[in-house]
Amino acid sequence: MTLFANAIETIQIGVEDLLRNDERRVLSAVRNVHAGVLLLCKEKLRRLSPDDEILLAQRFEPQPNDKGEVSIEAVGRNTVGVDDIKKRFKAFDVPLDWKRFDGMADIRHHMEHSYFKGGRERARQAVADALLVIRQLLVEALQENPLTTLGPDCWTALLENADLFEAELQACRVTLEGVDWDTEAAARALPDFVCPSCRSSLVRQRDPNNRSQQNVALTCTACGENSELGPVLGLAFEETFGAESHIAVKDGGEPPISACPECGEETFIIAEGRCAACDFALPEDATCAICGNGLSAEEYYEHEGLCSYHAHVASKDD
Ligand SMILES: [Zn+2]
Ligand SMILES: [Zn+2]
Ligand SMILES: [Zn+2]
Structure with missing residues (x-):
């Protein structure tokens, strides 16, 4: 043959x-x-x-x-x-x-x-x-x-x-259309939503009439598992922003998405200064109390208003 x-x-x-x-x-x-x-x-x-x-x-x-x-x-x-x-x-x-x-x-x-x-x-x-x-x-x-x-x-x-x-x-997809997403990134990632259990794209809202992101509860038509929004967004962002992140890192720049210090998902959007999955947001004036440099979400959350360097210096002084 x-x-x-x-x-x-x-x-x-x-x-x-x-x-x-x-x-x-x-x-x-x-x-x-x-x-x-x-x-x-x-x-x-x-x-x-x-x-x-x-x-x-x-x-x-x-x-x-x-x-x-x-x-x-x-x-x-x-x-x-x-x-x-x-x-x-x-x-x-x-x-x-x-x-x-x-x-x-x-x-x-x-x-x-x-x-x-x-x-x-x-x-x-x-x-x-x-x-x-x-x-x-x-x-x-x-x-x-x-x-x-x-x-x-x-x-x-x-x-x-x-x-x-x-x-x-x-x-x-129709069940997700009415949701008022808190971030642009979540709305953009919608086509990449998949079930965290079986990776099927057949993810739907349990209550198709719900409009508030906070109340979004998802279920998978393929395997029947329920899932939280956080892990679904985390997986979707890998697809939606994966190429951008890859290029940014290769050029020595900052990737568009980082881990959220509050909920732990890879859903913190640098450009929007907030997490797509939970209500954690970085205040616009988040700067180091000593040097005045801007703080990353991680630094703001972990070091009580100090940049990593000054948090490190302060911990040595103790
Ligand atoms: Zn599934
Ligand atoms: Zn979060
Ligand atoms: Zn500093």
Whole structure:
């Protein structure tokens, strides 16, 4: 069987697993669809290789050949892994929605390594993520027709699954729309809300009519666990502000979010001077009583109005 046929068949088997009304097949659905997507990525690398499938090898090295020239030869038997697939797609200018790709992989990982209820909803989200990646790989990267290559049954099931998931997601999001968020950051992070227990995006407000942030109580449609707003915001901020934080730290600057000294979540917003999850706020005139430098939330909370340096000096004088 060719690599491409194998990829298509693996996806088809995964979709059949999902369509079976059998909870035991749910993990197998996610595994197969994920494996099929990886195989499609490899098919792209195979087609990009000159004539020797060299880009499928994990390692390759220059070697002298019998014509006295240099050729690039695969080393070892291992095939390319996810990190190298990402690097090679980038090097060869093949765009792919890696956020969706990683989302699907995270769900697989989480399903394999934790016990939780509601597997079908999680599988639905993974396969909905997969649909967009599969479409991009087939249509843009491989120039294949998804309907004819996957067959109408499989392709329709993928589209219907994505619609079902999207409808459920919208129903959950609607319950959060009326909330008056105390911070802009919380409102901005809304699309990244996930359940702290199972990481599903199907998080809803228990009382859909509640408007006050203080009274927000959340529950997960996928696993049924209730959760506080704090941990949900903490996880959402990692997504929403993760890239900004990474760049800020790399450039030696200050990340936009820090740990809140009051509630301990990573939800203190530097620009807004307050925590998104609890009512802790840093007064605008929070300065060190000795040197007059501005104080961080941590310093203000821990050192009774002194900067870290002067708090350290004061503790030595005692
Ligand atoms: Zn959950
Ligand atoms: Zn807080
Ligand atoms: Zn000071």
